[in-house]
Amino acid sequence: LYSDKVLDHFSNPRNVGEIPDADGVGEVGNAKCGDIMKMYLKINGGVIEDVKFKTFGCGAAIATSSMATEMVKGHTIEEALSLTNKAVVEALDGLPTSKIHCSVLAEQAIKAALSDYYKKQ
Amino acid sequence: LYSDKVLDHFSNPRNVGEIPDADGVGEVGNAKCGDIMKMYLKINGGVIEDVKFKTFGCGAAIATSSMATEMVKGHTIEEALSLTNKAVVEALDGLPTSKIHCSVLAEQAIKAALSDYYKKQ
Numbered sequence: 001l002y003s004d005k006v007l008d009h010f011s012n013p014r015n016v017g018e019i020p021d022a023d024g025v026g027e028v029g030n031a032k033c034g035d036i037m038k039m040y041l042k043i044n045g046g047v048i049e050d051v052k053f054k055t056f057g058c059g060a061a062i063a064t065s066s067m068a069t070e071m072v073k074g075h076t077i078e079e080a081l082s083l084t085n086k087a088v089v090e091a092l093d094g095l096p097t098s099k100i101h102c103s104v105l106a107e108q109a110i111k112a113a114l115s116d117y118y119k120k121q
Numbered sequence: 122l123y124s125d126k127v128l129d130h131f132s133n134p135r136n137v138g139e140i141p142d143a144d145g146v147g148e149v150g151n152a153k154c155g156d157i158m159k160m161y162l163k164i165n166g167g168v169i170e171d172v173k174f175k176t177f178g179c180g181a182a183i184a185t186s187s188m189a190t191e192m193v194k195g196h197t198i199e200e201a202l203s204l205t206n207k208a209v210v211e212a213l214d215g216l217p218t219s220k221i222h223c224s225v226l227a228e229q230a231i232k233a234a235l236s237d238y239y240k241k242q
């Protein structure tokens with residue numbers, strides 16, 4: 001049902017936690033299942049230096065968020081804004097169709113955190 | 122958002138795992154979010170001696186399953202059949218409305234495992 005990469009990122013998620021002095025914080029909810037996701041970004045010179053997330057969401061939400069944080073960490077804001085949940089799912093070698101809605105949380109939370117960062121500038 | 126009991130059972134879930142020589146195994150899927158839950162029962166003389174579960178579901182699914190397994194362990198089959206997801210949610214001091222659908226997984230998985238047990242007799 002789940003790829004090795006999904007199971008790896010679910011059992012051993014990267015970048016879980018909070019950043020107390022984050023430059024941008026995004027919180028989004030999933031209309032389909034009611035889960036929530038909170039994303040923290042530390043930004044310096046247009047580059048995402050650190051990123052952490054917290055969720056009460058399912059295994060697929062944890063795995064996609066873990067992978068998404070790895071894909072934006074050390075990258076520019078522009079690169080992060082162009083990250084799609086499709087690219088994250090592909091990097092995880094796929095997800096069951098019924099769990100695609102979970103992968104949207106990470107993408108939306110990163111965008112919400114970047115929008116919060118711009119608001120604060 | 123979540124009660125202390127929910128957070129406790131989420132962070133430190135009871136009875137997670139598999140029972141290789143289970144007397145009844147139930148697997149159910151959640152139509153709303155696509156999550157799955159697998160429940161294993163060890164039954165002796167009409168009493169549920171051991172119970173374990175595995176899920177890829179969200180925090181609410183993990184917390185309700187953890188609580189539900191505690192509520193049936195050491196109890197009779199009849200008592201387990203009368204356990205409702207409402208009683209489990211109450212034992213956890215409530216869940217947000219958007220997450221009530223997650224609590225159905227544990228109740229259904231226990232009933233599926235008991236039905237599997239009866240089929241094998």
Ligand code: FES
Binds near residue numbers: 035057155156
């Ligand atoms: S079911 Fe809610 S995030 Fe996956």
